[in-house]
Amino acid sequence: MMSAASRIFCSIDTTEIDAARRLAAQVNGAVGGIKLGLEFFSAQGPAGIRAVVGEDGPPLFLDLKLHDIPNTVGAGVRAALPLAPAFMTIHSSGGPAMMRAAAEAAASAGAKRPKILAVTVLTSLDDADLAKVGQAVPVADQVTRLALLAKESGVDGVVCSPAEVAALRAACGPDFILMVPGIRPVWAAANDQKRFTTPAQALAAGADHLVIGRPITASDDPAAAARRIAAEIADAEIGGAGIGGAA
Numbered sequence: 001m002m003s004a005a006s007r008i009f010c011s012i013d014t015t016e017i018d019a020a021r022r023l024a025a026q027v028n029g030a031v032g033g034i035k036l037g038l039e040f041f042s043a044q045g046p047a048g049i050r051a052v053v054g055e056d057g058p059p060l061f062l063d064l065k066l067h068d069i070p071n072t073v074g075a076g077v078r079a080a081l082p083l084a085p086a087f088m089t090i091h092s093s094g095g096p097a098m099m100r101a102a103a104e105a106a107a108s109a110g111a112k113r114p115k116i117l118a119v120t121v122l123t124s125l126d127d128a129d130l131a132k133v134g135q136a137v138p139v140a141d142q143v144t145r146l147a148l149l150a151k152e153s154g155v156d157g158v159v160c161s162p163a164e165v166a167a168l169r170a171a172c173g174p175d176f177i178l179m180v181p182g183i184r185p186v187w188a189a190a191n192d193q194k195r196f197t198t199p200a201q202a203l204a205a206g207a208d209h210l211v212i213g214r215p216i217t218a219s220d221d222p223a224a225a226a227r228r229i230a231a232e233i234a235d236a237e238i239g240g241a242g243i244g245g246a247a
């Protein structure tokens with residue numbers, strides 16, 4: 001069984017290598033891995049990722065949220081394989097052929113392949129936002145629909161908000177990975193997140209991994225913030241919150 005703190009990926013959203021390296025060092029030991037995404041990759045590219053993660057660094061979640069035609073997404077996943085990410089993201093709304101192309105590209109790396117996660121509905125969106133982009137269905141229904149499609153299309157799991165975790169765990173089974181951003185301790189600001197809960201609530205609902213950025217990285221003391229979150233999760237476990245998720 002994984003420890004609760006090891007389920008946390010700290011999202012390091014910066015354009016600067018030195019800042020990213022400093023944050024990665026500060027949270028080392030209090031989280032299970034780090035997430036680098038569009039902001040950092042656009043500024044620093046693969047060399048920047050290597051500079052932060054190194055040879056024996058923490059597990060890497062490379063969050064590029066690829067969304068294009070199947071050939072391009074497959075090639076994008078293949079091009080990232082030398083970085084040996086543990087997880088990579090694509091958008092489920094790219095459709096089944098695109099998701100299959102990503103899964104097949106990842107499989108070409110063999111045993112050390114990255115797990116492919118399909119983003120369902122971004123945690124910054126609510127029902128009104130979906131309606132504005134022509135998807136006049138409740139977010140929860142759209143997330144379930146996209147997660148089932150992702151599963152059928154051969155990817156390893158999805159990115160969803162904590163609000164959908166319990167329903168997706170029931171619909172997609174125990175082995176389908178649920179990677180969950182939209183995590184806010186009670187003492188943190190919501191920022192641009194619209195669908196969020198506390199870390200302990202997300203784990204109790206059945207999340208496998210939590211993605212936490214600003215509550216840690218915008219803190220005056222990121223190491224202390226990460227340790228505080230890990231302690232709150234541990235307290236909830238002792239208090240019988242029934243932390244779930246896959247081992």
Ligand SMILES: O=c1ccn([C@@H]2O[C@H](COP(=O)(O)O)[C@@H](O)[C@H]2O)c(=O)[nH]1
Pocket residue numbers: 011013037119121122123124159160181182183191193211212213214215
């Ligand atoms: O639906 C999604 C998908 C990805 N994210 C990413 O997670 C982190 C969250 O950062 P916070 O500072 O904790 O809000 C960020 O890198 C997003 O790109 C997401 O929030 N929602």
